[in-house]
Amino acid sequence: MPTPPLAIRLHPADGVVIARTDILAGTPIPGENVTALARIPPGHKIATRAHAEGEPVRRYGQIIGVATRPIAPGEHVHSHNLGMGDHAKDYAFCSEAKPTDYVATPATFQGIVRPDGRVATRNYIGVLTTVNCSATVAQYVADAFRRNPFTGHDPLADFPNVDGVVALTHKTGCGMNDGEPLRLLRRTLAGYARHPNFAAIIVLGLGCEVNQIPGLMEEGKLEGRPRVRALTIQATGGTPKTVAKGVEFVREVLAEANAQGVRTSVPASHLCVALQCGGSDGYSGISANPALGAASDLVVRHGGTVILSETPETYGAEHLLTRRAVSEAVGRKLVDLMDWWEEYTRRNGGELDDNPSPGNKAGGLTTILEKSLGAMAKAGTTNLVEVYRYAEPVTAKGFVFMDTPGYDPVAATGQVAGGANIVCFTTGRGSVYGCKPAPSIKLATNTPMFRRMEDDMDINCGTVIDGDESVAECGQRIFDHILRVASGERTKSEQWGFGAEEFAPWVQGATM
Amino acid sequence: MPTPPLAIRLHPADGVVIARTDILAGTPIPGENVTALARIPPGHKIATRAHAEGEPVRRYGQIIGVATRPIAPGEHVHSHNLGMGDHAKDYAFCSEAKPTDYVATPATFQGIVRPDGRVATRNYIGVLTTVNCSATVAQYVADAFRRNPFTGHDPLADFPNVDGVVALTHKTGCGMNDGEPLRLLRRTLAGYARHPNFAAIIVLGLGCEVNQIPGLMEEGKLEGRPRVRALTIQATGGTPKTVAKGVEFVREVLAEANAQGVRTSVPASHLCVALQCGGSDGYSGISANPALGAASDLVVRHGGTVILSETPETYGAEHLLTRRAVSEAVGRKLVDLMDWWEEYTRRNGGELDDNPSPGNKAGGLTTILEKSLGAMAKAGTTNLVEVYRYAEPVTAKGFVFMDTPGYDPVAATGQVAGGANIVCFTTGRGSVYGCKPAPSIKLATNTPMFRRMEDDMDINCGTVIDGDESVAECGQRIFDHILRVASGERTKSEQWGFGAEEFAPWVQGATM
Numbered sequence A, B: 001m002p003t004p005p006l007a008i009r010l011h012p013a014d015g016v017v018i019a020r021t022d023i024l025a026g027t028p029i030p031g032e033n034v035t036a037l038a039r040i041p042p043g044h045k046i047a048t049r050a051h052a053e054g055e056p057v058r059r060y061g062q063i064i065g066v067a068t069r070p071i072a073p074g075e076h077v078h079s080h081n082l083g084m085g086d087h088a089k090d091y092a093f094c095s096e097a098k099p100t101d102y103v104a105t106p107a108t109f110q111g112i113v114r115p116d117g118r119v120a121t122r123n124y125i126g127v128l129t130t131v132n133c134s135a136t137v138a139q140y141v142a143d144a145f146r147r148n149p150f151t152g153h154d155p156l157a158d159f160p161n162v163d164g165v166v167a168l169t170h171k172t173g174c175g176m177n178d179g180e181p182l183r184l185l186r187r188t189l190a191g192y193a194r195h196p197n198f199a200a201i202i203v204l205g206l207g208c209e210v211n212q213i214p215g216l217m218e219e220g221k222l223e224g225r226p227r228v229r230a231l232t233i234q235a236t237g238g239t240p241k242t243v244a245k246g247v248e249f250v251r252e253v254l255a256e257a258n259a260q261g262v263r264t265s266v267p268a269s270h271l272c273v274a275l276q277c278g279g280s281d282g283y284s285g286i287s288a289n290p291a292l293g294a295a296s297d298l299v300v301r302h303g304g305t306v307i308l309s310e311t312p313e314t315y316g317a318e319h320l321l322t323r324r325a326v327s328e329a330v331g332r333k334l335v336d337l338m339d340w341w342e343e344y345t346r347r348n349g350g351e352l353d354d355n356p357s358p359g360n361k362a363g364g365l366t367t368i369l370e371k372s373l374g375a376m377a378k379a380g381t382t383n384l385v386e387v388y389r390y391a392e393p394v395t396a397k398g399f400v401f402m403d404t405p406g407y408d409p410v411a412a413t414g415q416v417a418g419g420a421n422i423v424c425f426t427t428g429r430g431s432v433y434g435c436k437p438a439p440s441i442k443l444a445t446n447t448p449m450f451r452r453m454e455d456d457m458d459i460n461c462g463t464v465i466d467g468d469e470s471v472a473e474c475g476q477r478i479f480d481h482i483l484r485v486a487s488g489e490r491t492k493s494e495q496w497g498f499g500a501e502e503f504a505p506w507v508q509g510a511t512m
């Protein structure tokens, strides 16, 4: 039985350490030569030396803010004495890019190979909607193929390789600006329509919405694609006729979808992993995120792709990524995103540095910069090879960045639209997130939460905190789990059936 | 059999008439002394006299825009020759306010009287969510009480006065500004939680979201209310435990909810009618909207309330409402809203005058001003007694205005949050809208669409176009229908089960 430390030091240069457990006032911190001056909740920071007012405070060896008043050794460091200051930025483009250490014989998983050569991890039939006005009708089409929990009657019983029929509905599509907000919605819908995890798709509209089907089909390059059926309620003549047409189409494509859904051995280079965190706590940046980072490095070394996102949560730490960019052009795309976000949030009366949620703050994260550094750890250490707009098709192999908000469902929806076929979601406070048609693996940052929400958590990374496992060992365990889930093993959220409600395209611009 | 006119003149001063049917080039227009110079689609405008470039064009006797090039008699008038100009505004506050002609013996309906004296038209149990992260769990609670369509097993069979258990989920609640965007979401959720059509409510959160339950309960004055149960997934320990707790609460309140759901005769003053239009066409402003206006006048004369909304669709015609305001203060609230919208849309890169959707334009509406005048007709002719913010509790009796976007689900969600217990929704292109817990009556503007979508339409106002019925007769028919629906008669959208997907709180500010 390992003896876990009282506090965790993340870097030799740090002026703070992180409480692993509730530390009472007067408790000496072994190895740090300080005594806690106040009660320090788990995940929160303790000063290990004095800081003058205005002096930078470091964690991960990086500046997470400045002391807003003098801080004594042993003091609790949080919102009352730590704030954002001007943090020097040196982009130093490409200065730390290095050759990727590819694995000689890549791992494999049991994937579903589509006619165009792309590889799926699941095999769904989807009902997408152009507008909220067709959402209920879309549900009714999907409902016709739901297994009955009482009788056990399963309309898909003869199609064991089909994972289900899912309606992905939303609240927008009309009363909206027909410029970028509409293009962004269409990129998202088209990304789902083309997602390899869908064997076939219905695109269902009302008829008079701003997001007209012909424009969506053209902008999304969906015209003439097989197994895409467009329908509007108005042209079809109302609810029951449209439901009947939708159900008829699904019945037509089920046999072929089932035949396509046979799994074969494919290289891990077909993995496209969306990296997410939500409900972070002070452990996120110590356990689950660095461990997922180790797994990300394995995915990339096996030839696959990992997508880091949540731009506002990377804000302030982007100069660490520009150094790892493969070219200045790629690095500048990231810097441009940050400029766009500054302007966007200012225009909307917000500010980028007040993003930690009440949950984050209660968990011990004080500044967005501190949260950014912890969040970025998910992406590991390989080169940044490309930067994408929200929901843009991800074609590069390696570590890429996609612009998304930090809000979990909106962020992951962009990544899945980009083609992610696995989501890895770290959480400290606990999340029950799922995102059909991609499986979502949930990684707990701490053992108490893992135990409390074991019905919803897939992997416990609290082992790193407990002293049971190193970050590298936990990363290998995550990688192995990714391969099993990509091969068909169902995640907790899939077992419960999560993943339709959570479809949440990014809404930009005014609702009119 | 009445002979319908070829074109409809709305006002003696108008320089255009409206094609009732497809008019071919060379067809003389009886009574107008002009001949169509081009094909005029139904609902579109024909010039009945020459207009010089820059000259105002009138419809309803009101300026709907200016000629952007010279228009000859008989020409098709649309986007190619009609644009927005500067339209003179004279608010003339209260100048046309007049005493309301109340009905001596108000009509009655069979309503459900709550312990606090408020009257419901339906009797639901609701599951509301603070954040998207609890949406699926909310669905599972509601799902436990769904009637099984195959076995006929109905978990609510012993509770015939309960209309159902409905989960109303959304895509926001975190990654958001904690200022006005959060207050607005909380007003909406609290309005639903307090809605008389709910016998009991669960408020379900994840736990770490920006929209924390304690803040919602306090701002929404929900603390200590009976039959409101707050739950978070994190505190309850994950999905199955939280579903079980939710189901347990519903089972606890079902008997009392059923007992409360007995209907008794109540005066029509308890009607609170939300006025909506969506998928408008050139007939909206000729048939369904004026007919609904006649019904609105009856509701007000019987002591009830009607709520006009869709602020951007009223933009440009607000000076007609300021004249009917009961006080300058009420009128100025409306003007202030318009100023706010100008600033809001500018900030979001939009403009208020480009709102007609592709469907509107295809139906013959050229400018937002023209659409505004047609939309306002729904509110009838009585005094404007109050102006409310989005989702604010509506307590006044009479004709009131509530600030909402024009987009149907977002607009009606605000009105229902304000306490509307009936929605009257006019549509020209066809809509399948429903909005639990309030019934939604759908009024078709034209007979062909009514026939094509009869499964979804409740009332045909195309009779006015066809020459079968006057606007006043159609208004009386609508009013009688409202009383029956308020008494429990189910609308088309209720028969199909619409109304959960369509819950769409107004999202303001940036998603972070």
Ligand SMILES: [Ca+2]
Pocket: A177, A178, A179, B354
């Ligand atoms: Ca435009």
Ligand SMILES: [Ca+2]
Pocket: A351, A352, A353
């Ligand atoms: Ca700032």
Ligand SMILES: [Ca+2]
Pocket: A276, A277, A278, A310, A406, A407, A408, A411
């Ligand atoms: Ca996130």
Ligand SMILES: [Ca+2]
Pocket: A354, B177, B178
């Ligand atoms: Ca703030």
Ligand SMILES: [Ca+2]
Pocket: B276, B277, B278, B310, B406, B407, B408, B411
């Ligand atoms: Ca509307």
